Amino acid sequence: MPTVERFGVSMDASLLKSFDGRIKKAGYRTRSEAVRDIVRNYLVEDEWQDEEAEVVGTVTLVYNHHQRELDHTLNDLQHKYHDAITCATHVHLDEHNCLEVIVIRGSSKNVRTISERLISTRGVKHGKLVCTTTGRRLS
Amino acid sequence: MPTVERFGVSMDASLLKSFDGRIKKAGYRTRSEAVRDIVRNYLVEDEWQDEEAEVVGTVTLVYNHHQRELDHTLNDLQHKYHDAITCATHVHLDEHNCLEVIVIRGSSKNVRTISERLISTRGVKHGKLVCTTTGRRLS
Amino acid sequence: MPTVERFGVSMDASLLKSFDGRIKKAGYRTRSEAVRDIVRNYLVEDEWQDEEAEVVGTVTLVYNHHQRELDHTLNDLQHKYHDAITCATHVHLDEHNCLEVIVIRGSSKNVRTISERLISTRGVKHGKLVCTTTGRRLS
Amino acid sequence: MPTVERFGVSMDASLLKSFDGRIKKAGYRTRSEAVRDIVRNYLVEDEWQDEEAEVVGTVTLVYNHHQRELDHTLNDLQHKYHDAITCATHVHLDEHNCLEVIVIRGSSKNVRTISERLISTRGVKHGKLVCTTTGRRLS
Numbered sequence: 001m002p003t004v005e006r007f008g009v010s011m012d013a014s015l016l017k018s019f020d021g022r023i024k025k026a027g028y029r030t031r032s033e034a035v036r037d038i039v040r041n042y043l044v045e046d047e048w049q050d051e052e053a054e055v056v057g058t059v060t061l062v063y064n065h066h067q068r069e070l071d072h073t074l075n076d077l078q079h080k081y082h083d084a085i086t087c088a089t090h091v092h093l094d095e096h097n098c099l100e101v102i103v104i105r106g107s108s109k110n111v112r113t114i115s116e117r118l119i120s121t122r123g124v125k126h127g128k129l130v131c132t133t134t135g136r137r138l139s
Numbered sequence: 140m141p142t143v144e145r146f147g148v149s150m151d152a153s154l155l156k157s158f159d160g161r162i163k164k165a166g167y168r169t170r171s172e173a174v175r176d177i178v179r180n181y182l183v184e185d186e187w188q189d190e191e192a193e194v195v196g197t198v199t200l201v202y203n204h205h206q207r208e209l210d211h212t213l214n215d216l217q218h219k220y221h222d223a224i225t226c227a228t229h230v231h232l233d234e235h236n237c238l239e240v241i242v243i244r245g246s247s248k249n250v251r252t253i254s255e256r257l258i259s260t261r262g263v264k265h266g267k268l269v270c271t272t273t274g275r276r277l278s
Numbered sequence: 279m280p281t282v283e284r285f286g287v288s289m290d291a292s293l294l295k296s297f298d299g300r301i302k303k304a305g306y307r308t309r310s311e312a313v314r315d316i317v318r319n320y321l322v323e324d325e326w327q328d329e330e331a332e333v334v335g336t337v338t339l340v341y342n343h344h345q346r347e348l349d350h351t352l353n354d355l356q357h358k359y360h361d362a363i364t365c366a367t368h369v370h371l372d373e374h375n376c377l378e379v380i381v382i383r384g385s386s387k388n389v390r391t392i393s394e395r396l397i398s399t400r401g402v403k404h405g406k407l408v409c410t411t412t413g414r415r416l417s
Numbered sequence: 418m419p420t421v422e423r424f425g426v427s428m429d430a431s432l433l434k435s436f437d438g439r440i441k442k443a444g445y446r447t448r449s450e451a452v453r454d455i456v457r458n459y460l461v462e463d464e465w466q467d468e469e470a471e472v473v474g475t476v477t478l479v480y481n482h483h484q485r486e487l488d489h490t491l492n493d494l495q496h497k498y499h500d501a502i503t504c505a506t507h508v509h510l511d512e513h514n515c516l517e518v519i520v521i522r523g524s525s526k527n528v529r530t531i532s533e534r535l536i537s538t539r540g541v542k543h544g545k546l547v548c549t550t551t552g553r554r555l556s
Contacts, residue, residue, distance in 0.1 A: 005289055005291050007286070007309055008285070010284045011282065011283055015321075018416070032286070032289075035313055040293070043297065060271050062271050064274065091225055091226060093195065093244075096274070099197070117165075117166045120165045125274050128271060133264070134236060135233075135265070136233065138264045138265065142429065147449070148426055148448065150422060150449075152422050157555070178432065178436050178452075181436075182432075277435070306537045312537070315541070319543065336475070340555075342552065377552075379518045379520065381506070381508050381516060394442075394443045397443075398444040398451070399444070403552050404457050404461050406548075413510055414514065
């Protein structure tokens with residue numbers, strides 16, 4: 001079991017009031033949980049500064065599946081980087097548009113490179129990388 | 140078939156050289172494709188400014204599946220918002236950590252609210268929303 | 279004098295250790311100060327969601343002062359919006375390039391509009407808006 | 418005089434229409450100018466990936482000037498890093514709150530470090546770094 005520690009935070013009453021209002025709106029039940037979340041966020045940003053650290057990224061792509069060459073290229077890319085690509089989910093947005101979310105794991109440098117390759121593929125309308133974490137260093 | 144138009148862009152030779160280097164590194168084959176991509180990006184940001192516009196978001200969550208209450212809460216949330224949640228993909232990162240990517244569709248206001256609820260759930264270590272598009276207005 | 283309140287945050291020992299390492303690197307002397315800062319950041323983002331709230335923005339522009347029309351246009355813009363523009367600082371980066379930082383105060387909607395006008399002025403090489411606060415609601 | 422080159426961009430009519438609407442709203446007069454701006458933005462982001470590249474940053478701080486220790490600390494920091502800090506502009510937001518914009522020049526690594534030190538100073542309510550450019554490589 002992980003050890004839980006406790007520390008005190010002092011804050012002006014008015015700042016605390018604003019914070020309480022904001023976290024209630026966001027759905028947090030306790031201040032502790034909200035503080036832990038924003039602390040983790042702050043740490044994940046830092047993990048991605050280290051090019052060699054093992055991270056996880058998800059790439060969201062929106063594209064038109066009628067563009068035949070695109071399926072082929074995306075497939076090729078996934079084979080080329082199969083060690084790093086964990087899985088992909090495909091959503092049919094309408095008769096033309098697809099959304100695909102691809103989970104990639106590796107060094108932050110590699111995940112960025114693969115993500116750029118996917119996003120720059122001809123026919124991809126919109127692509128974004130989420131920089132997240134293996135969770136190991138964030139208890 | 141969509142009509143394709145063509146317009147000219149003038150650019151200083153040195154800026155163009157830097158641009159060519161950058162897009163080659165990113166994997167673009169032509170300047171046209173790179174310009175289209177950054178134009179679409181610029182437009183998607185704008186779609187999300189309109190609270191009522193129909194958009195698509197993907198939420199990436201990393202959490203510890205041993206926290207039993209969490210599965211339950213995430214499930215409850217997904218049932219509550221089942222009209223908007225298209226699908227979810229689950230990845231087992233290691234024996235403790237899970238990654239889940241949830242695709243949400245609706246007004247930008249709703250997608251943001253659902254995303255905040257998911258991310259603020261107790262036990263979620265890291266969560267991020269990608270603001271993307273139905274693709275309809277981006278040919 | 280503002281009332282200071284104190285609340286407790288519980289955190290796994292390993293997360294706390296990572297947090298301590300990160301804030302030491304950033305220069306924070308206490309956890310309380312770091313938590314207050316990330317809480318304020320979180321709240322300022324929210325202020326800017328409300329189009330009518332009074333906010334402060336700073337716009338950083340880099341441009342080539344040899345482009346004569348630019349000085350004129352930037353001047354015109356500043357006169358047009360003089361009620362909102364508090365001040366501007368000019369830095370001579372080299373014999374060609376200037377940096378200008380302009381402080382704007384008003385509704386978030388207005389500050390965004392003025393910022394876009396400045397950034398889109400022909401000859402401006404790079405422009406960025408910082409969304410900050412009057413400080414009134416953040417003690 | 419810099420050499421100006423011209424290249425063609427092909428784009429679906431509907432995407433071009435959306436682009437035209439957006440850039441008109443932002444205040445651009447021509448497509449060329451808008452494309453150049455978003456290209457430069459894309460390149461400046463890349464400059465900051467190289468830790469040794471010479472860049473320019475502006476740090477916006479909001480703080481309460483009644484906190485005496487703060488003036489002292491900010492002054493100390495500016496002396497410590499005087500080689501890198503070009504200038505600072507001070508705005509009196511109200512009787513309590515000040516805004517300060519500090520222009521910093523150096524390697525991206527140094528500019529980030531100095532920025533973190535300034536932002537983490539006790540009493541600073543909100544701080545943000547803008548990553549911009551010397552303009553030399555962006556004609």
